Amino acid sequence: MADTATASDARPPKSVVYCGVCSLPPEYCEFGGTTKKCAEWLEKAHPALYTALYSSEALSQNLSSLSVDAQKRAEKDAQKKAAKAEAAEARESEKRATSKVIIKRVERNKRKHITEISGLEHFNVDLKKAAKEFGKKFATGSSVTKTASGGEEITVQGDVSDEVLDWVVEKYNVPEDNVEQIEDKKKEKKAAPPMVAPQPT
C-alpha cells in the first residue's frame, strides 16, 4: 500500500491507470485471462509500471505468499481462463472474416431510394447507435428496422450507399472485401426488365 493514512482535506484524487486491453487496473491483469497481451500493452504504454509489476522479483514475491497447493490451483484456473479468452477471440475473428455487410439500394419511387444496411451486428456495432450516426452524418432519416427473416437492419433514407460504404470501412474497421453493395431492382416496372437501365453507382 503506497498511500498512508494521513487523509487531509487537500489530498488530491489518485490518478489511476487502466489497462488498455482488459480495462482493469494493471495489477489485476493477471486475473483477466488476457495477461500476455496486457503485459505487452503495459510495457509499451507505461514502462515504469511494467517493470514494477512484471519484474521476476515481483512475480516470485507474489507466488511465495501462497501455499504450493493453492499456487497450483490458481495456475490451473488462470490457464483455463486464458484458454477461454483465446477461444472467444478466435471465434470473434472468424466471425469477422466470414460475415458480410450488405449495403443495398432499394428503389422506392422512381428517382427516390432508400439504403438498407444489414450484417453490421456481426462487427460489434450497436445498430441503434449506428443508425443515429448515419442519420446525423447524411442529414436524413435513419432507423433500425426488422427484416422479414427476423434480423435487424439499418434503413437510411436516400441513396447514400457509396458514402455508407466508406463510412463503414473507416469507422467500424470492416474489411472492404466484406462489404457488398447491391442494387435492388425488384420494384422496377414490368416493362423494364428486358433492357438494362444504366445504374449510376
Added chain:
Amino acid sequence: MFKKEFTAGQKSKVKSSAQRAVRAKVIETYPGLEPYIDDVLPKKEQLDLVKVPDRVSLYCNGSTPLFWQHMDDAIIPHLTVVHKYPWAFKRIRIDRGAIRFVMSGATLMVPGLTSPGGRLPGDEDAGVYDNGGQDIDAGEVVVVEAEGKEHACLIGVLKMGTKEMKEKKKGVGIENGHYVGDGLWKLDLS
C-alpha cells in the same frame, strides 16, 4: 450482482431536487467523501439516471458512472470513484488467494479476510484498514482491497460485522458486490 454483462437501459435526467437528495445521501453514507463531493458530484452538472437490469439504478455524470443503488438499498460508489478516493471509505483487505475468486464474481467469504494476508479493523497490523479501531457493522458499505495490490477490487455491503467475523472465521462476508471487471465495470455508457 453484475456478473453477467448487460446493456444500459433508458437514461433520464435527474431532477435537481432529487440530485440534491442523492448528494445528501452520499455525504451521509460516506462522510469521508465530503471534501471531494464537488469533484465527484458537481453541483451544476446534470446528473443522469440509467436503468440497469435487476432493479439497479445507476447515477452517472455524462458517460462516467458514479454511484449505483439497488432499489432502496445503500447507495454504492462505482469502483472508478473508489480508486480515486480510496481513503474516503471504510476498507478491509483480503489475502492473495481470494482475489481470483472475487474477480470471477464469487461471494466473498470470511476466511479470506481473517487469514494472515487479510486485514480487518482492530487487527494488530491493520494500518489503513484500522478504521480507528472500530468494528464495522453488518449492513455497512465497505471497500475491499487485496493483498499486494494498490487498488480496490470489490465494493459491497457487509453481511456480517467484522467483530463476528473475527470470532467465527467462516461464512459469507459480502454478497452481490461490484468488482473490477464485472458487468457494471465494463458497461459502456457512451
